[in-house]
Amino acid sequence: MVVGNGIAGLTACDSLRSAGFDGELTVVGAERHHPYSRPALSKALLHSVQGSSEDGLRAHELPEPSHDATELLGVSAAGLDVDARLVRLDGGGELPYDGLVIASGSRAKRLAAGPQQDGAGGPHQDGSPRELTLRTLEDAILLKERVASRPSVIVIGGGPLGMEVASGCLAAGCEVTLVSDVGPLSRQLGEHLSDLFTSAAIGRGLRVVGGGKARLAHHGSGTRVVLVDGTELEADLVVTAVGDEPNVGWLAGSSLLTGGSLRVDSRGRLRPDIVAAGDVASFPTRRGVQRVPLWTSAIDQAKVAAVGLLQGDTAPEFDFQPYFWTEGFGLSLKSVGFTPVAGAPDYCEPGGSADSVLLRWDNPDGSGTAAAINYRIPVPKLRKLADGGPAALRPAAPARV
Ligand SMILES: Cc1cc2nc3c(=O)[nH]c(=O)nc-3n(C[C@H](O)[C@H](O)[C@H](O)COP(=O)(O)OP(=O)(O)OC[C@H]3O[C@@H](n4cnc5c(N)ncnc54)[C@H](O)[C@@H]3O)c2cc1C
Known part of the structure; x- marks a missing residue:
């Protein structure tokens, strides 16, 4: 059984099949969609002009799965009993397994979930969210709809996702302010590339504001962003891109978590009958055990973990070299x-x-x-x-x- 229907889950299914597994395969996926390209959500999809660029609007689509698994879509795993080998489902019912791939990915961190947010996480009076994030296809469609009326936008977070969202909003004709506590992209790429991207972004009209960590505060029909140095900013729309957190809640009590993280060995294993792959998993790299929440990392991990599940100690180990891409400005x-x-x-x-x-x-x-x-x-x-x-x-x- 595979829990999680993102790229790691899809790759695990395909890899199990190509490694010779011809038994019953079930995928439990919280989203109602077949797997799609998450990276496209903040690139072609966000940049495409509504009603025109068909390519951009469909760029997230992946070919139909061919692994012949039973797909339970729109269904979440709510718990795991490793001794009885049972996955408990949200809404009741449980499914037995012989081998399990955990590929439940991660979700967007929300700024309003933190302390001292003045209750700013609640919706506006008209029911629209005060803080948009971008993780799912639904998030992308909502963001695209909101951006179409060219609101002023504050993007909080200067990582690749924040920069891509800022670039997309700018391309849609919005006035965009990026709030970043360090040089945009410097945490991910270093100062040299940060300077290069930041100059290009400013050249295209992005306003970049430092001033330390940001918090959200209520402000009439809009949202106010307050920085540690006292700076206050307001905009019609606030989008946060402040990182992701692994979807491990359903594994509480399973005995698989170490200090809240799911740490696999060099073959993706947690136990001989359970492996994990993708954004949910921390795995050994030459820079220590860490999560590497990237698209090709999820694919590489899932390939190794699927074979690790079938072949145990004789399976190949990770030989991981990060690959990453981003676009904007x-x-x-x-x-x-x-x-x-x-x-x-x-x-x-x-x-x-x-x-x-x-x-x-x-x-x-x-x-x-x-x-x-x-x-x-x-x-x-x-x-x-x-x-x-x-x-x-x-x-x-x-x-x-
Ligand atoms: C907007 C955006 C742009 C990105 N751009 C890039 C990029 O340019 N380059 C790059 O390398 N990476 C990029 N990434 C990161 C990349 O998309 C992820 O690393 C990758 O999608 C991880 O795949 P995954 O299958 O591990 O997790 P996910 O894609 O998160 O899939 C996990 C799936 O499991 C489901 N799930 C969660 N909990 C449960 C449960 N309890 N039961 C059942 N199902 C569950 C989730 O709903 C989800 O569908 C981007 C991410 C985002 C959000």
Whole structure:
């Protein structure tokens, strides 16, 4: 059985089948949809103009699953009994399993859930939410609808998601303020790339405000954002992108959690009969045990975990190298290797246009990180650059006899 119908759940099902599992497979998924591309929600979908770009509006769609599992969609797992091998379902009923893949992902953290929010998490008088987040297809559709009337927008959170939302709102014609307690993207990518993206964003009209951590406060029909340094901001719409938290609530009491996290071994296992993959799981990397809530990380983990479930100690272990991409403000970035990176890159190859560039950093731990900005390069080649440096990109000399 697989709990969670996102990309990790889908990949686990496909990988179980391709590793030879031909038994009964059941997927329990809280969302009513087949798996879709979450990354597209803040990119093509948000940027597409309503009623025109069909491509953008359908960019989140993935091919229909072909793993032939019984899909229970719109159904949540509410509990797990590891001794009886039973998953309890929300609303009653339980399902037995022989092997279990936990792929319940994560959800958006909400600012209003924190302390001292003056009860600002409640809806406006007209019932609309004061704080929008972007995690699900429904969130994306709501955000797109709200942005269509070109409200003023405050985006809180300077990570990739906050920057993509800000870029999408700006492209829709909104006046956008980004609130970030550190340089946008610096926590994820380091100062060099942060400066590059921030300049491009400001050049396109984004207002960037520091001033420390933000909190929300009630203010008539709008929402007020109050920063630690006393700055107060107001806008018609507030979107927060302040991180994600793993969906582990249903595992309370299962004995699988260590300090609230789901820590798997190098084959994705929690026990011989239970594996976990994707945003929900912390797994061993060369930078320690951590969650790496990225699309390809979820895919890579799910492939390993599915085989780990079937083959145990003889299954291959993780050999994980992060890959990540983001778009916004006219820039498109692909990055391979661990981030954030410190300092300026030690290799820089300009591309065909002013903002097209290929970069590489040597990390203190001996690994490399490569980034391509508006630079057309296949990901396997970018991996080569990260691993082997610029020499790895040169064609091999012809053999001499
Ligand atoms: C807007 C957005 C943009 C992103 N852009 C990028 C990007 O550009 N590049 C990148 O690398 N990553 C990006 N990410 C991150 C990436 O999408 C995630 O890392 C990836 O989707 C994780 O997949 P997952 O299957 O582990 O979890 P999820 O996608 O969260 O799927 C888990 C599923 O399990 C369901 N579920 C939860 N609890 C239960 C339960 N108790 N019972 C049953 N079902 C349950 C959830 O409803 C969900 O459908 C983005 C994320 C978002 C939100």
